[in-house]
Amino acid sequence: MTTDTPPEQAPDGTAQPATRTWRRLALSFGIAAVVLVALLVVALLRPWADSESTAAPASPSATPSATPSATPTAVSTATAAAPDAPSGGDAPPPPAPGLAITSFAASDTAVTCANDSDAVAITFTWDSTDVTAAWFGVDTPNAKAGGLQQVDPSGSFTWNFYCSNAATVYTVTVEDAAGQLVHQSVTVSRQYRG
Incomplete structure (x- = not known):
């Protein structure tokens, strides 16, 4: 005995909900799997895209680079860096006529430590000219x-030197x-009691 009813319908003409539900469920899982794979690919490629987009251009810069010289020179613990350009510029413009840090010093640059768990308060003082804002940082250029x-x-700031460094x-x-x-910048170094 054969019937002329389509496979989705029962012999009495009513729809078979289980077959349709399984098809819809399988289609939903398939779409969700494709979306999940696409999100994983984007998440995995994102760190490399960020590092490539923020990489510095391969053109010569206007700032001098450190190269060995034929004659020995003294090394100072306090160094001044060339001015930076506001964000968006390729090379820093020349410094403004009065923009400068005229002095920057630490109360002690060779700290005596009894052990690695010591912390020693260091006071830093600085003066500057033609400045609208200033920041103090640790281990950052x-x-x-x-x-x-x-x-x-212009002023002073006290911060700890940790002898574990x-x-x-x-x-x-x-x-x-x-x-x-x-x-x-100024570098503070650890010395142990002898």
């Missing part, structure tokens, strides 16, 4: 971008009204 806190354009770099970054930055 740019205290505005990775700094500890905003400080006065062989040396720590402390940086002051200043900014003028045009958004140009100047950085200066």
Whole structure:
């Protein structure tokens, strides 16, 4: 005995809900799987896309690079960096006529430690000219971008040197009204009691 009813319908003409439900469920799982795979691919490729898009251009820069010289030179623990351009520029413009950190010093640059668990308070002082804002940072070359806190354009700040570190770099970054930055750093090193 054969019937002329389509497979989705029962012999009495009513629809078979189980068959339709299973087809819809399988289709939903298939779509969800495709979306999940696409999201995983995007999530896995995202870190590489970010690093490529933020990579520096391969063109020569206007700032000098460190190259060995034929004559020995003295090394200072306090260094000043060239001013940075406001975000969006290729090369930093020349510094504004008065933008400068005129001094930056630590109360002690060779800290005597009894053991690695010691913390010694160090006071840092600085002066600057033609500055609208300043930041203090630890172990960063740019205290505005990775700094500890905003400080006065000229003043002092006390922060601990942790003896568990062989040396720590402390940086002051200043900014003028045009958004140009100047950085200066001082290194504090650990010494043990003998």
